[in-house]
Amino acid sequence: MVVASSMMIRTKKTKAVGIPTIDLSMERAELSKQVVKACEEYGFFKVVNHSVGKEVISTLEEQGAEFFSKTAAEKHRAGPATPFGYGCRNIGPNGDMGDLEYLLLHTNPLTISDRSKTISNDPIKFSCAVNDYIESTRELACEILDLVGEGLRLQDKYSLSKLIRDVQSDSLLRINHYPQMVKPKSWDPSLMKGNSNSSIGFGEHSDPQILTILRSNNVGGLQISTHDGLWIPVPPDSNEFFVMVGDALQVLTNGRFTSVRHRALTNPLKSRMSMMYFAAPPLNWWITPLSKMVTPHNPTLYKPFTWAQYKQAAYSLRLGASRLDLFKLQQQQDSNLVPPSP
Numbered sequence: 001m002v003v004a005s006s007m008m009i010r011t012k013k014t015k016a017v018g019i020p021t022i023d024l025s026m027e028r029a030e031l032s033k034q035v036v037k038a039c040e041e042y043g044f045f046k047v048v049n050h051s052v053g054k055e056v057i058s059t060l061e062e063q064g065a066e067f068f069s070k071t072a073a074e075k076h077r078a079g080p081a082t083p084f085g086y087g088c089r090n091i092g093p094n095g096d097m098g099d100l101e102y103l104l105l106h107t108n109p110l111t112i113s114d115r116s117k118t119i120s121n122d123p124i125k126f127s128c129a130v131n132d133y134i135e136s137t138r139e140l141a142c143e144i145l146d147l148v149g150e151g152l153r154l155q156d157k158y159s160l161s162k163l164i165r166d167v168q169s170d171s172l173l174r175i176n177h178y179p180q181m182v183k184p185k186s187w188d189p190s191l192m193k194g195n196s197n198s199s200i201g202f203g204e205h206s207d208p209q210i211l212t213i214l215r216s217n218n219v220g221g222l223q224i225s226t227h228d229g230l231w232i233p234v235p236p237d238s239n240e241f242f243v244m245v246g247d248a249l250q251v252l253t254n255g256r257f258t259s260v261r262h263r264a265l266t267n268p269l270k271s272r273m274s275m276m277y278f279a280a281p282p283l284n285w286w287i288t289p290l291s292k293m294v295t296p297h298n299p300t301l302y303k304p305f306t307w308a309q310y311k312q313a314a315y316s317l318r319l320g321a322s323r324l325d326l327f328k329l330q331q332q333q334d335s336n337l338v339p340p341s342p
């Protein structure tokens with residue numbers, strides 16, 4: 001591992017696994033190498049020494065907490081989330097359920113100001129908190145994508161961040177609230193995990209976008225899945241951010257990076273609040289492997305598609321689906337079936 005440091009975590013199977021932790025203040029050439037390495041190995045890492053202001057984070061956290069403390073009837077005024085607005089237990093349009101409630105917002109400032117009217121008694125305060133947080137996390141996402149551009153030695157190192165800087169970007173902000181869960185007598189066993197007291201807050205999936213910037217309060221629950229199928233609990237850190245590779249970045253890098261599968265469990269003692277900025281391109285932009293990522297040895301793995309086409313596929317499938325399979329080139333899917341030439 002070339003990562004600067006890592007948090008050592010012991011899973012139930014007592015396998016020690018390090019989650020890469022990357023110090024953004026380190027020297028640039030080494031930093032870009034570490035970012036690429038973490039994206040390749042895990043599709044997930046923690047960043048420290050980022051430039052997002054503490055007040056920007058705490059202001060949105062306060063606004064989120066104020067909203068979730070309202071009565072159910074008040075909260076439902078901001079819903080249902082189809083897909084934007086307030087949602088409770090239902091995730092997406094295809095019957096996925098989890099023990100959480102959430103606000104899902106498009107990052108376009110006009111839609112935020114409109115939505116804020118149903119979310120807060122002080123809509124201007126709410127929309128300012130949301131806009132400031134989006135601006136800061138977008139900058140962080142761009143910084144990381146520029147480091148990826150440098151680490152991969154792309155001709156235009158800004159080509160990835162350009163995808164999400166556009167004013168028409170389809171990026172989203174989500175605030176999830178996982179209430180403290182005391183196991184009731186009539187518990188739905190399908191939502192329980194093993195014999196622990198935790199239930200599934202947000203089921204296993206990968207994020208469809210380019211990059212996710214996640215931050216939570218100091219309550220654990222997030223887990224990532226390793227290549228050998230183990231679930232790794234991620235120790236929470238309310239001052240720092242976690243970065244996840246999404247499906248679109250997997251395609252842009254022609255499979256060199258893999259989008260990370262993850263899930264969130266509830267905590268039996270404390271409620272958890274997380275905030276995700278999902279960095280996405282404009283709807284009509286094409287997602288196709290970057291030319292530098294395609295060589296005779298690494299032929300393109302995916303059919304070209306627009307972000308709108310990918311979203312349509314994502315929303316037609318269940319949360320945990322491996323939706324990228326729909327866009328794999330037939331040649332690649334069937335390569336194992338082709339008999340070797342004589």
Ligand SMILES: C=C1C[C@]23C[C@@]1(O)CC[C@H]2[C@@]12CC[C@H](O)[C@@](C)(C(=O)O1)[C@H]2[C@@H]3C(=O)O
Nearest residue numbers: 083091092093096207208314315317318319
């Ligand atoms: C079940 C679903 C919820 C989701 C849309 C989908 O049909 C499949 C992808 C899901 C996901 C996961 C990451 C983000 O939380 C999200 C907003 C996204 O872009 O894709 C959700 C979607 C959602 O909750 O609407």
Ligand SMILES: O=C(O)CCC(=O)C(=O)O
Nearest residue numbers: 174176202222264274276
């Ligand atoms: O709440 C979390 O920690 C993760 C949620 C998540 O993965 C999502 O909203 O896509």
Ligand SMILES: [Fe+2]
Nearest residue numbers: 205206207262
């Ligand atoms: Fe996610």
